[in-house]
Amino acid sequence: MSARTDPSAQPFAHLQAQNAALYRVVLATFVRAKQRFTVHLRPEDVLAELGVGTSAEAVTAALTQLAEWGNLRADPDTGRVTTVEDFHRARYLYQLSPEGHAAEQAIAVYEETVARRGALQSVALSDIAAQLRALLAIAAGGAAGDPPDPAKTHLLLMSLVDRFTGLADNAQAFMASLRRTVDFADAEVDVFLAYKEQLISYLERFIADLANRGAEIAALAGQIEEAGVLPLLEVAAHREASDAAPVDDADGEAQRAVAREALAAWRQRWHGLRDWFVSADGGRQSQARLLRSAAIGAIRQLLGTVTAINERRAGRSDRSADFRTLALWFAEAPDDESAHRLWHTAFGLSPARHLSTTAESLALVEEQPLPASVSWSRAPRLEISPRLRRTGSYERRGSPNRVIDRSEQRRLLGERMEREAAEAARARAALATDGPTTLSHLGELDSVEFQLFLQLLGDALAVRRPDADEVVTATSDGTLLVRLVRIAHAPPVRIVTRDGVLTGPDHLVEITDLDPARALTAR
Missing domain, CATH: 1.10.10.10 (Winged helix-like DNA-binding domain superfamily/Winged helix DNA-binding domain)
Structure with missing residues (x-):
């Protein structure tokens, strides 16, 4: 009607x-x-x-x-x-x-x-996990012979779908707005640089929450399917069908058709939620993992944009330092032939490249190109610039541009890079284990070690399937190998760091440094 x-x-x-x-x-x-x-x-x-x-x-x-x-x-x-x-x-x-x-x-x-900008909702991940735990309790009761409560089951499923839909829509809107922010960074450079640190911290926090909560949600979805998710969906479908408007249906076929359509809709919603967090065997990655990769890529793109902005603001290079370095290379040349090659490479003095000719001569060369084997005496003449013929130089005379000495900034940047590399090497050496050990035996971690540990833990949890107890993965740069084994009925463990306390179920972890030289130096 x-x-x-x-x-x-x-x-x-x-x-x-x-x-x-x-x-x-x-x-x-x-x-x-x-x-x-x-x-x-x-x-x-x-x-x-x-x-x-x-x-x-x-x-x-x-x-x-x-x-x-x-x-x-x-x-x-x-x-x-x-x-x-x-x-x-x-x-x-x-x-x-x-x-x-x-x-x-x-x-x-x-x-x-x-007007919606979107957000990466870490709270929504926690809510979805809590609702799935409540559904798992209902499904387990149904498997034991206790029929599910229709009102409670229907309300839980509707709340779950509503929270999940908001999470997916907001994540999509946020990533789209983030791409626009990076694309238009040139228009508002000062604003972009002012909040990029907060934006990167926001993305890193969501990536860590998505790695932890995503694995938990995937595991809960698998347990609900093992206990039986179809009876729960049928209860919700029948409850929705009971609210359908009455029609002239003597045999009840129209009412059953409404129930079938409602069940098909609920099954599609459940498959969408499961596929969002669980990867398929055929190589299809889950949307949660793709979102995590997109967020990591956004961080790299943000850092690249900041680097490009800083390079544009840095001005011209230090020519005096470049010429001093070039003079050192000339002094270290083993023979005259190497010095000649360095000269031609540095100043681009290949045959006739240093001449400035007229546009008509260039057009003639492009229309009638000559092979390199033709002798210069047989080739047609080139009309050079009148300024070069009259003054002996094509460049206009005048004082050269002032060269800025940036040796102090380069020294500070080099010291910062050396310090960060030393901290990263120390964190790798501190986290590397001689064999399998429990998380409770890692000891207290400082900020650098804790950040590296979270990255390793996130990489391992991201590739672990819900039904797997052990996972082995390598970092993106291929320098560390992480092996994580789930301990059955393990008590909660507390990892104390300078940034706070990380709690969770205890696991066996083995971290191996794949760089032999660095591993030998660390020992």
Whole structure:
């Protein structure tokens, strides 16, 4: 059964009208009135809502026009009629029509969608895991013979789908806005540099939460499917089908068709949630893992953008330092032939490359190219620039540009890179184990060691399947090998760091340094 609508209504016509701004504020007044459960508004009520600066004639004309377009419904105002003249005078009560209300809802959704920036919701991951744990308890009770409660099961599934849909939509919107932020970094460089540290920390925190919670959610989804997820989906489908509008259905086939459609919809939602967190055997990666890779790539892109901005701001290179380095290379050349090769390479003095010729000569060479085997005496002559012929130099005379000495900045940058490399090497040496050990025996970790440990733990948990107890993986640079083994019924473990305390189930971990030279130096 469909609602009756006015085919002549044009509820979106006011958006392109001359007084669109006035129409929008008038309709916003009716939307607020509907939220306050106010049924009708008189013109003087609308004028009072708009405040000073709007005339009564303009409001009356706007209400009349909106009623003609179908946004408002005008009913005669007979409540204040005391005489025959009052009855014949045009007085109306206005309220939003069904078409106008639908148009306002559509405009609100459009504005919200366009303005939404999105977010990476770590809290949503925790909520999804909690709801899955509650569903697992219901599924386990159903496997033991205790039928699931329809209301509780249906509400849990609806809350789970709503939370998951918000997580996926917000993550997609955030990554799209992040790409726009990086793409337009040149337009607002100062703003970009001001918040890039917070943005990188935000992405790193979500990556760590996604690695931990994603593995837990994937494991819970697998346990629910083993206990039996189909009865839960059937309960939700039958409960939705019971609310369907009655039809002329003597044998109940239409009602069963509604139930089948609802069950198919719930199965599709469940498969979507499972595929979002669980990778397939055929090589298809889960959306959670793809989102994690996209976030890591966004961090690299942000750092690359910052590096490019700093390079553009750095100005010209230090030519005096470059010439001193080139002089040292000349002094270290083993023979004259090597010095000649260095000379030609450094200054680009290949045959005729140092000459500046005219555009006509270049066009002639491009139209009639000559092979390199043709002797210069047989080749056609080249017309060089008149300035070069007259003065002996093509360059304009004048003082050279001032060279900025950046040796101190380079020294500081080199010291910082050496310090960071030493800290990374020390963290690798501290985390490398002689064999399998439990997480509880790692001891206290400093900030650098803790960041490296979180990265290794995230890489291992990301590739571990929900039904696997052991996983072996290597870091992206291939320098460390991580082996993680789940301990059955392991008690919780606390890893104390300078940044806080990390808690979780105990595991066996083995970290091997694959660089023999570095491993030997560490020993």
